[in-house]
Amino acid sequence: MKKKFKLEDLDCANCAAKMEEAIKKLDGVNDATVSFLAQKLTIEADDARFDEIMKNVQSTIAKVEPDCRLVM
Amino acid sequence: MTQKQKKMLYRIIISFVLLAALMIGEHTGFLPENIWLQMVLFLIPYLIIGYDIIIKAAKNIKNGQVFDENFLMMIATFGAFGAQEFSEAAAVMLFYQVGELFQSYAVGKSRQSISDMMDICPEYANIEENGALTQVDPDDVEVGSIIVVKPGEKVPLDGVVMEGDSLLNTAALTGESVPRRVCVNDEVYSGCVNGSGTLKIRTTKEYDDSTVAKILELVENASSKKAKVENFITKFARYYTPIVTVAAVLLALIPPLVLGGGWINWMHRACTFLVISCPCALVISVPLGFFGGIGAASRLGVLVKGGNYLEAVSEMTTIVFDKTGTLTKGEFKVSKLIPADGITDGQLLETAALAEGYSNHPIAASIRAAYQKDLDMERVENASETAGHGITALVDGREVLIGNEKLMKNSGISITSCSDIGTVCYVAVDKKYAGAILITDTIKDGVKDAIGAMKKVGVKKCVMLTGDREETAQAVAEELGIDEVHAELLPTDKVSILEKLLDEQHGKEKLAFAGDGINDAPVLTRADIGFAMGSMGSDAAIEAADIVLMDDDVRKIAKVVKISRRTLTIVKQNIVFALSVKAIVLILGALGIASMWAAVFADVGVAVLAIINSMRTLSYSGK
Numbered sequence: 001m002k003k004k005f006k007l008e009d010l011d012c013a014n015c016a017a018k019m020e021e022a023i024k025k026l027d028g029v030n031d032a033t034v035s036f037l038a039q040k041l042t043i044e045a046d047d048a049r050f051d052e053i054m055k056n057v058q059s060t061i062a063k064v065e066p067d068c069r070l071v072m
Numbered sequence: 073m074t075q076k077q078k079k080m081l082y083r084i085i086i087s088f089v090l091l092a093a094l095m096i097g098e099h100t101g102f103l104p105e106n107i108w109l110q111m112v113l114f115l116i117p118y119l120i121i122g123y124d125i126i127i128k129a130a131k132n133i134k135n136g137q138v139f140d141e142n143f144l145m146m147i148a149t150f151g152a153f154g155a156q157e158f159s160e161a162a163a164v165m166l167f168y169q170v171g172e173l174f175q176s177y178a179v180g181k182s183r184q185s186i187s188d189m190m191d192i193c194p195e196y197a198n199i200e201e202n203g204a205l206t207q208v209d210p211d212d213v214e215v216g217s218i219i220v221v222k223p224g225e226k227v228p229l230d231g232v233v234m235e236g237d238s239l240l241n242t243a244a245l246t247g248e249s250v251p252r253r254v255c256v257n258d259e260v261y262s263g264c265v266n267g268s269g270t271l272k273i274r275t276t277k278e279y280d281d282s283t284v285a286k287i288l289e290l291v292e293n294a295s296s297k298k299a300k301v302e303n304f305i306t307k308f309a310r311y312y313t314p315i316v317t318v319a320a321v322l323l324a325l326i327p328p329l330v331l332g333g334g335w336i337n338w339m340h341r342a343c344t345f346l347v348i349s350c351p352c353a354l355v356i357s358v359p360l361g362f363f364g365g366i367g368a369a370s371r372l373g374v375l376v377k378g379g380n381y382l383e384a385v386s387e388m389t390t391i392v393f394d395k396t397g398t399l400t401k402g403e404f405k406v407s408k409l410i411p412a413d414g415i416t417d418g419q420l421l422e423t424a425a426l427a428e429g430y431s432n433h434p435i436a437a438s439i440r441a442a443y444q445k446d447l448d449m450e451r452v453e454n455a456s457e458t459a460g461h462g463i464t465a466l467v468d469g470r471e472v473l474i475g476n477e478k479l480m481k482n483s484g485i486s487i488t489s490c491s492d493i494g495t496v497c498y499v500a501v502d503k504k505y506a507g508a509i510l511i512t513d514t515i516k517d518g519v520k521d522a523i524g525a526m527k528k529v530g531v532k533k534c535v536m537l538t539g540d541r542e543e544t545a546q547a548v549a550e551e552l553g554i555d556e557v558h559a560e561l562l563p564t565d566k567v568s569i570l571e572k573l574l575d576e577q578h579g580k581e582k583l584a585f586a587g588d589g590i591n592d593a594p595v596l597t598r599a600d601i602g603f604a605m606g607s608m609g610s611d612a613a614i615e616a617a618d619i620v621l622m623d624d625d626v627r628k629i630a631k632v633v634k635i636s637r638r639t640l641t642i643v644k645q646n647i648v649f650a651l652s653v654k655a656i657v658l659i660l661g662a663l664g665i666a667s668m669w670a671a672v673f674a675d676v677g678v679a680v681l682a683i684i685n686s687m688r689t690l691s692y693s694g695k
Contacts, residue, residue, distance in 0.1 A: 009076070011176060013356040014141065014313075017306055033296040036356065037183055037363050042296060063135040066128060 087121035114158035122165040141350040151343035171676020194228035231273040238269030246373040246623035297378025309351040320345035344661035347671035353650040357682035364689030365639030373622040381618040386636040395538035397588030405514040406442035411507035525630035
């Protein structure tokens with residue numbers, strides 16, 4: 001399933017790049033892009049475990065950039 | 073400015089005033105002698121401006137993020153405190169934050185101007201229920217609903233006009249500034265802005281399938297398809313920070329042991345390194361440049377589906393065209409009048425136009441269009457049409473025959489055969505040959521200029537593919553200045569010819585294909601860059617293409633090439649500028665010449681300048 005989420009307070013471009021890297025490495029995530037300019041996360045992940053995966057994504061985001069919030 | 077930015081601005085002002093006062097005090101000897109007391113005093117402005125950085129740094133260390141710019145900034149300024157450079161430590165933090173603020177403001181501005189330009193997203197649709205209008209989300213409107221678009225409103229969904237007429241501004245979709253007139257039964261596309269009339273529209277698509285939703289999706293996805301330069305920067309950024317940080321650690325440890333010169337001095341130099349360790353200038357400005365370039369193209373009515381395609385266009389050396397629909401209109405037009413002896417052009421055309429007056433055949437329409445004047449249909453009697461042959465009619469009481477060679481032969485009329493390219497209509501009056509009218513498909517306006525312009529921007533070879541007859545194809549090619557023609561092709565032949573042409577490309581040279589998508593979706597996909605005609609083209613073609621010309625104007629191809637070249641130039645400028653400033657400051661920093669001030673400039677100052685430079689891509693119109 002491919003879905004888009006808005007990211008609030010994503011302030012630094014380098015963090016966006018790091019976030020993208022980290023999210024891509026998560027289990028069950030097929031592909032992810034974090035667009036600093038659009039302030040958006042596009043994620044493609046396994047259907048069955050999508051909610052669980054999104055929880056991991058959220059905590060990954062918080063680790064890389066504590067200010068940044070994922071709008072679900 | 074956002075709330076967050078305003079808060080930062082206040083912190084900057086307060087901290088600046090305090091720091092300035094302390095520095096004046098330092099120079100005039102008003103500060104207490106005690107070094108610890110001095111440090112405490114300087115810590116006040118330092119903490120006002122930098123507390124959030126320290127908090128973030130602490131959080132990141134807990135999460136195992138060592139190469140984080142907050143952490144490095146904290147270490148660098150702590151180092152300066154350690155070296156008893158109190159004013160410098162506070163000032164560096166202050167300037168870092170000023171730079172960050174500028175950066176966030178500049179990025180916000182550019183994001184705003186891009187989204188303003190893409191401001192085609194309709195917020196609501198007016199639905200008429202029991203005589204009253206209610207505003208609903210375009211997402212909730214079902215196919216076949218009747219919606220009302222008032223003057224000045226955006227058309228929210230694709231549909232057909234049921235009532236009313238108006239002028240539509242299609243600039244946001246096609247870049248075309250002349251408004252389009254629409255009346256009952258015309259198709260309208262979402263994203264257009266309604267002029268002065270109220271329109272009642274029956275929707276034909278759901279919001280997700282409508283033009284505006286598709287365009288927005290294309291543009292949003294564009295930033296995920298990264299250009300080679302962008303990928304290079306991402307990779308570079310991954311290694312840059314750790315390398316600079318390790319270099320800083322080495323600089324702090326090795327030279328004092330080998331060269332001597334004091335631990336504090338070398339630690340100070342190492343701190344300078346840490347300040348420059350963020351690759352932000354590149355990480356922001358390069359994607360921003362491509363975003364701007366794609367934005368500039370979309371303002372011209374050209375949708376570029378990704379940074380990689382914009383980059384590829386700059387290396388385009390061969391372009392292959394499909395003829396009908398791309399170079400020609402697919403419409404017929406009178407191109408030549410060949411009257412028999414004793415008859416003028418005007419007489420021939422007038423007779424033919426009158427005889428064809430009642431016919432709705434495309435050829436008849438083209439002859440009437442060529443005649444231009446109003447037809448007095450009272451002069452025509454007994455008109456009858458024989459399919460596949462032509463027309464017989466009485467014009468001013470004289471028998472007129474108009475049609476192909478077969479019709480003339482069947483009526484026993486001898487003609488002067490015409491071997492020109494196109495469809496030939498023979499005319500006979502009272503069984504006597506009166507002349508011939510040549511009708512050809514018309515070449516689109518400006519195609520010749522378009523090909524000239526493409527050659528000027530560096531396209532070496534223009535190739536035309538067509539299913540048409542060889543003679544017709546050659547004639548069109550000659551008129552337009554096309555270098556190579558492949559005629560009488562079947563759709564499958566197109567792919568094999570394209571593959572042959574692709575093999576002939578050398579190194580980085582790119583091949584583009586432009587088509588209207590009827591039967592050529594596979595070719596669009598196979599080419600390095602596929603241009604599709606947006607308004608004529610099929611949905612499949614738009615899907616398969618990499619770049620969509622919304623108003624089918626091939627002249628815009630040359631403009632896109634110019635936009636892409638300029639975007640790449642600006643992106644490269646930024647890379648060279650940012651890297652060289654950083655390299656110079658790193659070297660000078662290691663030698664102890666550059667201060668931490670210079671390092672702050674090399675970090676945030678360069679980022680701000682690169683962002684401003686990147687924004688120039690957005691304003692370029694390809695002229």
